Amino acid sequence: MGTRTEVLVIGGGSTGCGVVRDLARRGVDVTLVEKGNLTNGTTGRMHGLLHSGGRYAVSDQASARECIEENRVLRDIAGHCVEETGGLFVKRPEDSEEYFQEKLQGCRDCDIPAEVLTGEEARAREPYLAHDVEKAIAVPDAAVDPFRLCVANAVDAENHGARIETHAEVTDLLVESGEIVGATVRHASGKGPREHGTPGEEEEIYADHVVNAAGAWAGRIGDFAGLDVAVRPSKGVMTVMNTRQVDTVVNRCRPKGDADIIVPHETACILGTTDEEVGDPEDYPEEEWEVDLVIDTLSELVPILQEARTIRSFWGVRPLYEPPGTGTQDPTDITRDYFTLDHAERDDVPGMTSIVGGKLTTYRMMAESITDHVCEKLGVSATCDTADVPLPGSEREGDIEAAMERFGLRSPVARRSADRLGSRTEDVLASCDPNPVVCSCEGVTRAEVRDAIEQAGTDLNAVRLRTRASMGNCQGGRCAHRMAAELHPEHDEESARAALDELRAERWKGQRHALWGEQLSQAMLNHALHGATLNEDGDPARTGASVEWDAFDDGAGADAEDAQGGSTAGGDAEGAHGD
Amino acid sequence: MAIEDDVIVVGGGVAGMTAALAAADTGASVRLVTKSQSTLRHASGLVDVLGYADEELIADPFDAIGDLPADHPYAKVGVEAVRDGLARFDAVTGDLYRGGYTDANALLPTHGGAVKPTARYPASAAAGLASDERDALLVGFETLSDFDAPLAADHLRAADVPFDVRGATVSFPGAPRADAKITRYAHALDENDDDERERLAARVERVHEGEPRVGFPAVLGESHHAAVRTALADALDADVFEVPMGPPSLPGMRLEAAYERALRDAGVNVVRRPVDGYETDGDGRLTAVLVERNGQRVPHYADAFVLATGGLVGEGIDSDREGVHEPVFDCHVPHPADRYEWFVDDPFGDQPYPRFGVVVDDDLRPRDATGGIEFENLRAAGSVVGGADFAAECSGTGVSLATGDAAGTAAGSDTQ
Numbered sequence A: 001m002g003t004r005t006e007v008l009v010i011g012g013g014s015t016g017c018g019v020v021r022d023l024a025r026r027g028v029d030v031t032l033v034e035k036g037n038l039t040n041g042t043t044g045r046m047h048g049l050l051h052s053g054g055r056y057a058v059s060d061q062a063s064a065r066e067c068i069e070e071n072r073v074l075r076d077i078a079g080h081c082v083e084e085t086g087g088l089f090v091k092r093p094e095d096s097e098e099y100f101q102e103k104l105q106g107c108r109d110c111d112i113p114a115e116v117l118t119g120e121e122a123r124a125r126e127p128y129l130a131h132d133v134e135k136a137i138a139v140p141d142a143a144v145d146p147f148r149l150c151v152a153n154a155v156d157a158e159n160h161g162a163r164i165e166t167h168a169e170v171t172d173l174l175v176e177s178g179e180i181v182g183a184t185v186r187h188a189s190g191k192g193p194r195e196h197g198t199p200g201e202e203e204e205i206y207a208d209h210v211v212n213a214a215g216a217w218a219g220r221i222g223d224f225a226g227l228d229v230a231v232r233p234s235k236g237v238m239t240v241m242n243t244r245q246v247d248t249v250v251n252r253c254r255p256k257g258d259a260d261i262i263v264p265h266e267t268a269c270i271l272g273t274t275d276e277e278v279g280d281p282e283d284y285p286e287e288e289w290e291v292d293l294v295i296d297t298l299s300e301l302v303p304i305l306q307e308a309r310t311i312r313s314f315w316g317v318r319p320l321y322e323p324p325g326t327g328t329q330d331p332t333d334i335t336r337d338y339f340t341l342d343h344a345e346r347d348d349v350p351g352m353t354s355i356v357g358g359k360l361t362t363y364r365m366m367a368e369s370i371t372d373h374v375c376e377k378l379g380v381s382a383t384c385d386t387a388d389v390p391l392p393g394s395e396r397e398g399d400i401e402a403a404m405e406r407f408g409l410r411s412p413v414a415r416r417s418a419d420r421l422g423s424r425t426e427d428v429l430a431s432c433d434p435n436p437v438v439c440s441c442e443g444v445t446r447a448e449v450r451d452a453i454e455q456a457g458t459d460l461n462a463v464r465l466r467t468r469a470s471m472g473n474c475q476g477g478r479c480a481h482r483m484a485a486e487l488h489p490e491h492d493e494e495s496a497r498a499a500l501d502e503l504r505a506e507r508w509k510g511q512r513h514a515l516w517g518e519q520l521s522q523a524m525l526n527h528a529l530h531g532a533t534l535n536e537d538g539d540p541a542r543t544g545a546s547v548e549w550d551a552f553d554d555g556a557g558a559d560a561e562d563a564q565g566g567s568t569a570g571g572d573a574e575g576a577h578g579d
Numbered sequence B: 001m002a003i004e005d006d007v008i009v010v011g012g013g014v015a016g017m018t019a020a021l022a023a024a025d026t027g028a029s030v031r032l033v034t035k036s037q038s039t040l041r042h043a044s045g046l047v048d049v050l051g052y053a054d055e056e057l058i059a060d061p062f063d064a065i066g067d068l069p070a071d072h073p074y075a076k077v078g079v080e081a082v083r084d085g086l087a088r089f090d091a092v093t094g095d096l097y098r099g100g101y102t103d104a105n106a107l108l109p110t111h112g113g114a115v116k117p118t119a120r121y122p123a124s125a126a127a128g129l130a131s132d133e134r135d136a137l138l139v140g141f142e143t144l145s146d147f148d149a150p151l152a153a154d155h156l157r158a159a160d161v162p163f164d165v166r167g168a169t170v171s172f173p174g175a176p177r178a179d180a181k182i183t184r185y186a187h188a189l190d191e192n193d194d195d196e197r198e199r200l201a202a203r204v205e206r207v208h209e210g211e212p213r214v215g216f217p218a219v220l221g222e223s224h225h226a227a228v229r230t231a232l233a234d235a236l237d238a239d240v241f242e243v244p245m246g247p248p249s250l251p252g253m254r255l256e257a258a259y260e261r262a263l264r265d266a267g268v269n270v271v272r273r274p275v276d277g278y279e280t281d282g283d284g285r286l287t288a289v290l291v292e293r294n295g296q297r298v299p300h301y302a303d304a305f306v307l308a309t310g311g312l313v314g315e316g317i318d319s320d321r322e323g324v325h326e327p328v329f330d331c332h333v334p335h336p337a338d339r340y341e342w343f344v345d346d347p348f349g350d351q352p353y354p355r356f357g358v359v360v361d362d363d364l365r366p367r368d369a370t371g372g373i374e375f376e377n378l379r380a381a382g383s384v385v386g387g388a389d390f391a392a393e394c395s396g397t398g399v400s401l402a403t404g405d406a407a408g409t410a411a412g413s414d415t416q
Helices: A014-025 A061-077 A097-109 A119-125 A146-159 A215-223 A288-298 A343-347 A360-378 A397-406 A412-429 A446-456 A460-467 A480-485 A493-514 A517-533 A557-563 B014-025 B061-065 B073-077 B079-096 B123-128 B149-158 B182-191 B196-207 B225-236 B250-265 B396-415
Strands: A003-010 A030-033 A087-091 A115-118 A135-139 A142-144 A163-165 A168-176 A179-187 A201-212 A231-241 A249-252 A261-265 A268-272 A310-321 A338-342 A352-357 A437-439 B007-010 B030-033 B106-109 B115-118 B136-141 B165-170 B213-217 B239-243 B269-271 B275-280 B286-293 B296-301 B304-307 B378-380
Touching (some): A003 A014, A003 A179, A014 A030, A014 A360, A087 A097, A146 A163, A215 A231, A215 A352, A231 A493, A268 A288, A338 A360, A480 A493, A493 A517, B007 B014, B061 B079, B079 B396, B123 B225, B136 B149, B136 B196, B149 B165, B182 B196, B182 B225, B225 B239, B304 B396
Parallel strands (some): B030 B269
Antiparallel strands (some): A338 A352
């Protein structure tokens, strides 16, 4: 027995989400399974740069051309996921003039708009750039929200009949007579949106074709059928600042190197990154030196970063791939291009195609290419329209302004809601009245949180990714319990509590790398709120400890105290205010 | 004429205010220098002494204090100092607080629906005691996302409290803005301009099923809180209580008002400016702190000083990537050299950083790295003193009261 689908896509990162959208829009019956929440792997763990192509303009012009082309496409189809920040390639005195000229020429060769700015002009745009920055090249880099982008792709796919299953891990491939015919999937908490406390279950999903889009995990999927998919995972750190020291993407203009980019993102800036090959995409050291390196090195471009508050750091794993036999030693030299591995052709094992390598900016193009490939196998002749049809949330530009008017939304909170929701603003905000703010750092309202819960079930980390709630300075200290409260009563108290503890654990993971200065103070305040004010750590419902209730003050002594007259120094405090 | 007092206390939290009152009690002239806003409004308003030792819930904190490790602040000052500190607290707060009639801890519901042990609690929270077996109704407000009453009630049931509890959500009269501040609710009830008290009671009446006690988020008035509770209680024919909440905390603000009144009555001079440096006699004694005033650093002289600037939250303890320090007098703060040893990976594990603080001798004088005394006439009180994780053990205000009382009394006595 089992479930049938025409195509099974493994992996809910940008590639998988792009593929499932494309297939669904071409009328293919498709199911996507992702072991965590959407963007769980590499996609949700990057700095959010929408490449102009400038970074590859010298080293890899083919990629550079693809980037600028897709950069333009995403501005059109995913406007609500993209912030048009612009980008700068900045040259310091010690950086090579020759390379600067090569970069400029490369941009021009690849049709990337590029303008040379003097140091003064660059500082006029970004006042915190170092005084000795000599000059810069302005390019159309932008910031993209990978969560919003993937969710929008998944929603569009669902609207076209696709089935999306998160927290659904592939535990084996189904192989019959040498052909891959599907996969065994373990649902952590039943099918559909996550529900804490629901027992897990297994499902066998049979498909006419399987797409392995598991990124850095693609090798593990291949292993299930004895296929060698030699992904070379390479880790990199991203350090999140508490505010936007720059409003433009700032790149260091030098050939290659660690710690050479700052991307403004919503309320924060993200510093990146490092590049080190790791053996296991889930188990690798997250190291202090990496955090210090990005702060210290990028302070050469923007000196105030040295003293600025960082709120957390996270690591991502690039799913680098190179064809067998290439033998590149340094992971920074491995191509960022993508590869389609047709296992029928390559390994004589039909039924599955793997897609490896690549980058977020060109996710749609990669998805189109693999969808073409799959459609050819299935004999489907529909053409791709994903470059032309806007994603949900980006359809109707005028709608945002109209909704803002209708809800009287001129406050900063509402502006930010509208930024996140795009053309869904009116539908979502109208769903909840009154609509109080749940996360005040990021200005996220109850309506948005409930909208995300409808999609994500009790997975508060998925709610966080959709709304940005708990991603600000306090890292959930003030709002995590409020987010959990929105689960109730649709989900029971025990589920809400489990979801809260899971969110807190995830928030702590990244904060560990920012525990000094103001963020250590914030951690202590959070510790006090959770440990003392809420007493979550001593909560009998959590610890299971039985309490001898009658050993504690039950108030019965108060009358005796009153009879003795007590003390009167504090009085009733009536009128204490303002006297 | 130079600014000169017997005692200067740096820091305006519970520890600093207690130290100032204690020093004034010895007959000393006292000046308290603090940054503008007190941190009392960040705390729930409950006064914890010791709720947990070795992660076990404690019914009688005085019993357990003697067993604490030698570097715990309570071990430095002894159990009698804890009693003295509480006695001073009771004198300052009077009828505003309850719990002084017993050594036993009380268990109070938190706004998340857990229960927590505490030694003194606002009178406004008294009817909410978890050991009271009367059934309870919790009422939340639609627009106030910090307290979800039905969820808190379910959570209390999961904690197996000895009474039945139900939660209901009502809309607060006058439809406050969706992002209204907590104080907006309190002031509407204080002023009662549009009969908010009666209208609120009428809305609660619709969901009230005769429970003998009804709990609300702790926003029931700031200056007229007793009258607000009485009005609600009379209308509902039930005891009314507040469930303490996170910042900004109305019980914390009321407590702050009581302390400010006590400081005024005791003749303590309060200066709301930052301290930026100090002077010594070159022979191990402090002579003055430098108070920042319009860009100038003005010496404030005294014979004895108390450091009560708070811990990591109050910025009495500061840190950067290189280390942890005490910024006012640069007192020694022991800590691992590697900042990755300041925490443990388990988010709910036993964290090192909450214990960061200065090391004191039995007379509360900060010690330097070699064990010597930093300054002959400087004492430390409250969370600037290391050795206690006040959040995990629920001991915060108790440590501030005990060490504040001891440091202030000693500082004052030295000058008399």
